[in-house]
Amino acid sequence: MTETSQGLAIITGASAGIGAVYADRLARRGYDLLLVARNETRLAALAERLEQATGRSAAILRADLADAAQVADLAERIESEKALTLLVNNAGMGLHGSLATSDASEVSQLLALNVVAPTLLARAAVRSFTKRGHGGIINLSSVLALAPERFEGTYSASKAFILNLTQGLARALQETDVRIQAVLPGATRTEIWERAGKDINSFPPEWVMEVDDLVDAALVGFDAGEIITIPPLSDEGEWNALQAARQAMVPNLSRREVAERYRVPA
Numbered sequence: 001m002t003e004t005s006q007g008l009a010i011i012t013g014a015s016a017g018i019g020a021v022y023a024d025r026l027a028r029r030g031y032d033l034l035l036v037a038r039n040e041t042r043l044a045a046l047a048e049r050l051e052q053a054t055g056r057s058a059a060i061l062r063a064d065l066a067d068a069a070q071v072a073d074l075a076e077r078i079e080s081e082k083a084l085t086l087l088v089n090n091a092g093m094g095l096h097g098s099l100a101t102s103d104a105s106e107v108s109q110l111l112a113l114n115v116v117a118p119t120l121l122a123r124a125a126v127r128s129f130t131k132r133g134h135g136g137i138i139n140l141s142s143v144l145a146l147a148p149e150r151f152e153g154t155y156s157a158s159k160a161f162i163l164n165l166t167q168g169l170a171r172a173l174q175e176t177d178v179r180i181q182a183v184l185p186g187a188t189r190t191e192i193w194e195r196a197g198k199d200i201n202s203f204p205p206e207w208v209m210e211v212d213d214l215v216d217a218a219l220v221g222f223d224a225g226e227i228i229t230i231p232p233l234s235d236e237g238e239w240n241a242l243q244a245a246r247q248a249m250v251p252n253l254s255r256r257e258v259a260e261r262y263r264v265p266a
């Protein structure tokens with residue numbers, strides 16, 4: 001428990017899994033909390049437990065973040081909440097099937113929850129934090145952003161969006177004291193798998209990280225000032241090499257001349 005208040009952290013998807021562990025760790029670090037999700041009973045039980053354990057205040061907000069109006073209300077609250085110092089954009093879902101076999105309504109829900117909501121909430125936080133000169137945003141992406149061939153494509157694309165958004169915003173914010181981090185978990189033991197009709201126990205056990213380990217590691221990366229944190233990746237040189245290769249290509253990506261191999265034969 002810490003006596004110094006770190007301000008207010010808003011955590012989306014705080015009723016379970018990764019978000020609930022962030023709530024625990026951030027309260028212990030001295031943040032007051034606003035916990036957001038649909039299941040009010042679970043949110044209230046977590047808030048009560050954390051208030052008793054840490055002495056911090058924990059408010060709850062029942063919101064469906066696949067619903068545009070409810071996202072707009074939360075974005076407005078983020079922009080006007082003077083005590084806010086940290087946004088954890090965590091709520092997310094997977095699909096039951098592939099893009100082709102899932103209901104169109106489930107695909108739309110995934111895009112609303114995994115892409116639209118975190119983007120609009122980050123927008124509100126950036127507007128507020130840049131005005132006040134400080135603040136932090138943690139975005140939950142996934143290692144599947146780097147490995148789309150390993151999954152069905154839609155979920156991984158939504159997580160690649162979050163990675164790209166974070167890298168772009170980090171560049172735009174680099175002269176400010178506003179921090180932004182994307183966390184890329186590998187398979188982590190939470191309900192997300194069961195909710196999408198998948199059995200995480202069918203994976204080799206050495207692939208699956210426990211949720212407490214994931215969040216503790218992600219916060220080590222946040223404290224170190226990382227923009228991208230990949231808790232399961234043991235050789236950070238592999239990530240650095242990928243970024244170096246990308247940066248080397250960037251100056252060659254916009255040209256008046258068509259590349260030689262695409263020239264129409266005379």
Ligand SMILES: NC(=O)c1ccc[n+]([C@@H]2O[C@H](COP(=O)([O-])OP(=O)(O)OC[C@H]3O[C@@H](n4cnc5c(N)ncnc54)[C@H](OP(=O)(O)O)[C@@H]3O)[C@@H](O)[C@H]2O)c1
Pocket residue numbers: 012013014015016017018019036037038039040042063064065066090091092093113140141142143184185186187188189190191192193195
């Ligand atoms: N677990 C993994 O293997 C893994 C790997 C890579 C990335 N991630 C990412 O990590 C984040 C957290 O996932 P998790 O594994 O902790 O999942 P989880 O255990 O299923 O928890 C998801 C959280 O999001 C909330 N949520 C779901 N739909 C919502 C909606 N429409 N509106 C508001 N809140 C909603 C859920 O609460 P309610 O049901 O109460 O609304 C819950 O609190 C996600 O963005 C996920 O994509 C997870």
